[in-house]
Amino acid sequence: MDKNKHCIDLNESASVDHCESVSTGGPPTTPAGLRILRVPVVLAERLVSTNLVANIHFPDPVLEIKDIKKRVKIVQCRLLLPSIPAGSPDLFPPVTLNLFIKGFVRKNIQYATPCPNSSGKCVSSEIRSLTVDVPFECVTRIPAADFASPFTPPQLPIQNTREEFDFFRAQELGQGFPEKDELLSSDLSQFHQVSTQFYNQLPFCELISSRITEWDEAIDRRPLPGSAPFEEGTFTKIVEKMFLEFTVKIMQNQQVRVLAD
Incomplete structure (x- = not known):
């Protein structure tokens, strides 16, 4: 092998040894007093609930559902803000706003499907999984009073x-x-x-928690043929009903006055 292709000489040892360090006294700071910071502030925190119904088709005959893992995915969370004229004396007027939310519930369904050569009193099966995204989209109304203390009203965008x-x-x-x-x-x-042109701050969301109550029911279950146990059967279609709840925090970057000690 060409020695020129090596970027390190393996005959030399690379060791990690003790290093000395001393305090620098910290970074420079401004004098104490009143300061203006630009930080994310919480406009509102909402518990959103919606209902979902979906028909799910399996690629294989399903003997039994073993487990379902779920995860909420929000792809759009937009607070629709009205604009105000330039020079308006109040950038934080009390207004009732609409929050548009769009997302998916990701479901990974683990199920048992009978083996092709399964027969007799014993049913052999294989474990497989199916991953689907169940979409949802809704609009929720946030009253003006809900932006009051301890939250902060949104700063409305200024018109060009x-x-x-x-x-x-x-x-x-x-x-x-x-x-x-x-x-x-x-x-x-x-x-x-x-x-x-005014380059206003757009509100954004954070997903805090979610809770899903679901009911899945097979609609085409048929008994297994042959001498299989009488209660065994397979299906390929289920109707799924879900009650979805999730908490979102709505935020916006704003200037805040703080007292620096």
Whole structure:
């Protein structure tokens, strides 16, 4: 093997030895007093509940469901905010808002399916699994009073502005008009505008906890053929009913006054 391809000489030992360290006294700090921090603040914390119904089809005959593991996945959690004009004296007015939520319940279903050569009084089976996403989407209304203390009202977005202006111009009217007359107006060959954009802070969510109550029922269960035990059977379709509850925390980056000691 070419020795040039090695990036370390294995004949040399690399050891970790004791290192000395001393205190630096900490990073530099500003003097004590009133400070303004920009931090995430909690606007509201909501317990959201919804109902789901789904038909699930299995790729194999199911003898028995062994276990179901579930996980809630939120893909959209958006607080719809109205805008206010630039220069408004109050950026935190009390308003009732709608929270749009969209997500999935991920289900991993472990089940037993009969072996192809299973027969007689004993039923041999294999353990398999099926993973499905059950979607949900809902809108919940948050009253203005729910943003009060101990929570913080959301800071509403400021509207962008766009203003046009023109300049006066006197122009000759041309042939067919008296020489002393002029066209008094603005210049159509020019365009002037002042535009202002505000880059507002968008509220965001955190998923705190979830709880699922479910009921799964087979709708096409049939007995096993042959001399299998009479109570044994298989199915490929189930109807699933779920009552879903989850807690979300709605937050927004805002400026907060704090007293630094």
